[in-house]
Amino acid sequence: MSQIKEIASSIKALENDLSLCTRCGMCQSVCPLYTETGREPDSARGKLALLDGLRFSLLSKPDGVMDLLQRCLLCGACASHCPRKVNSISVFLRARMIIAGITGLNPFKKAILRAACNNPRVFDMILDTAGFFQKKLSADIAGTSDFSCIRDGFRSKQRISRNFAPKSFSEITGTVDYRRQGSKGRVAFYPGCLVNRMYPSIGTASLNAIIDCGYDVVIPDGLVCCGMPAAASGDMGSARIAAEKNAEILKKTDCDLIVTSCPTCGYAMKKLWSVFAEKSGHNDSFDYVSEKISDISDFIIRYGEKKYTAPGPDSGSDDRKTVTVHDPCHLKRSLGIYKEPRIILEMAGYKVREMKNSDRCCGMGGTFSISHYDLSMSVAEEKKKAVMDSGADVLAAACPACMMQIGGGLAADGSEIDVRHPVEIYAEKIPNVF
Ligand code: SF4
Ligand code: SF4
Known part of the structure; x- marks a missing residue:
């Protein structure tokens, strides 16, 4: 044929x-x-x-x-x-x-995607190598240690890139299997690749929040990428391996709930793994994960004991720090979560000041930002303007990829607006175990 x-x-x-x-x-x-x-x-x-x-x-x-x-x-x-x-x-x-x-796919791209979805050790080695070259080839952006400028191939243009964290989340925490007497249940935490290598503080804040809500927490060995970058690139084989492998590992934890702080991972786990691996015979495991997965802000609101008592958004005058909220596409549109991040920010003592079109995409789109960098940055312009026009002290974005995209753009423009995940802000006010 x-x-x-x-x-x-x-x-x-x-x-x-x-x-x-x-x-x-x-x-x-x-x-x-x-x-x-x-x-x-x-x-x-x-x-x-x-x-x-x-x-x-x-x-x-x-x-x-x-x-x-x-x-x-x-x-x-x-x-x-x-x-x-x-x-x-x-x-x-x-x-x-x-x-x-x-x-067929480009063999080099396929090899990287296969490593991410099948072999975390090889993937780690690839990322270590990328981190090494990033340091060698990039130049600092004034005023930030989080982002650098890297030459864009043979063109004279520069790309903004988020620096790899000096220590990954898994290196910081080691094996995680936190148990105590009288806990309300057991949560399996799924960190995802960006939290692990770029934003470990989101991971530790999430673990602390889960414990503060009264739950034990485990990160099972062997978890791999959620498969979304592979699926978005058309690599069905790798996406399928990721879905099957992760779902089987998570099912074996026999946990009460599964939590992630990356909405793209959460969306893949809730709705897409069964698409990545149609007719694979792993449907029980996909259903298990889909029923138990929560985004971290949703988890805090539904299962935590602290109740929201702060005044509502933009009500009255006070001296609280202001935060504007970007709604990540896969959190709001794909999972229906947008009130929860605002509530946990208010619980942490911040005042929410809404930006224009908070749910307009920031232009990241996963690997789109690599393959179509200029277009991705053009889409980000409107978001950056909305953030700056809000006049808020801090931008909260409940997605590490959006944080990279908007944070990089703001840093390159010399903006001093702090870009954080809502759970990082929330965790400022709770005991830190990790
Ligand atoms: S909005 Fe209209 S054109 Fe667009 S996908 Fe739906 S039916 Fe098609
Ligand atoms: S970029 Fe356009 S076509 Fe693609 S998902 Fe968003 S709205 Fe739809």
Whole structure:
């Protein structure tokens, strides 16, 4: 069978979703990428039309369609405004996996993704090497030790990159299996790659918050990447390995709850692992994880004992520090969580001052920010302006990837606004075990 026929036949699996789209165009008004470029294939409508083109063998260049499919932040704004409820993130991920599964992936990229999803030791070695070269090739940005400028290939431009943490989260904590008499239950914590290597303080704050809520906490050995970067790149094999491996490890902990402080990991665990590994025979484990997973701010509100007593957002005048909140796409749109981070910030004694369009995507989009750096930074401009216009002392973003994107942009502009995860702020006021 020719490649085109094979793709057309495989894309038929998406026909129920594809045929929902009436090409009404409502998704265009909310798509941060389409707003930036005005190009039809950058919108959900354009991408769905291209997939229909493949479905009916009207297009002869699947690589070109794949390139256009990759021009997407997977932010979900299109899906949340679609009158026909087209689940575009799921369609785009499945389409990427189908096309790359037939046309093949860049072997170097595939090797890195496979290491991240299958072999944490090899992945750690790759990241150590990347950290070594980052130090050698980058220049400091004045006023910050967290971000550097690195030359962008052979171009004269510079990229902003978050520095690797001097010590990873797993090195700081060692084995985590915290138990005590009379605890309310046992939580398995899933740190995720960015918390582990870039923001270990989010991980320690999360562990402290879980303990402060009265729970024991364990981080089981052998957890790997959540699989989202592999799925977004179309590497179905690696995403599948990640989903199966993590779900089996987490199920063996026999815990009461699972908590993460990365909403992209949380979204993958709650809703996507069964998509990454369809018909794999691991559905019991996927269901186990999906039922128990909570984002850390949701966990604190639902299972903690501290009650919210501070005055509401923007009410009255007082001398509390002000914090503005960015709503990460996968936390608000994919998991429905946006009140909880604000509540824990108020519980920590901060005053929430809302920014304009707090739920507009910051432009990160995972590996999108690497493959489409300039476009990613253009989308970030509006977010940076909204943060600065808020006049708040601190920006809280409950996602380490968003923190990297917005924090890097603000640092490069010389802004002194502190960028933090809500749980880091919350943990300032509780006992620290880690
Ligand atoms: S809003 Fe939904 S139905 Fe309308 S064009 Fe976009 S994806 Fe299609
Ligand atoms: S997921 Fe976001 S970037 Fe991608 S098409 Fe939808 S709105 Fe645009």
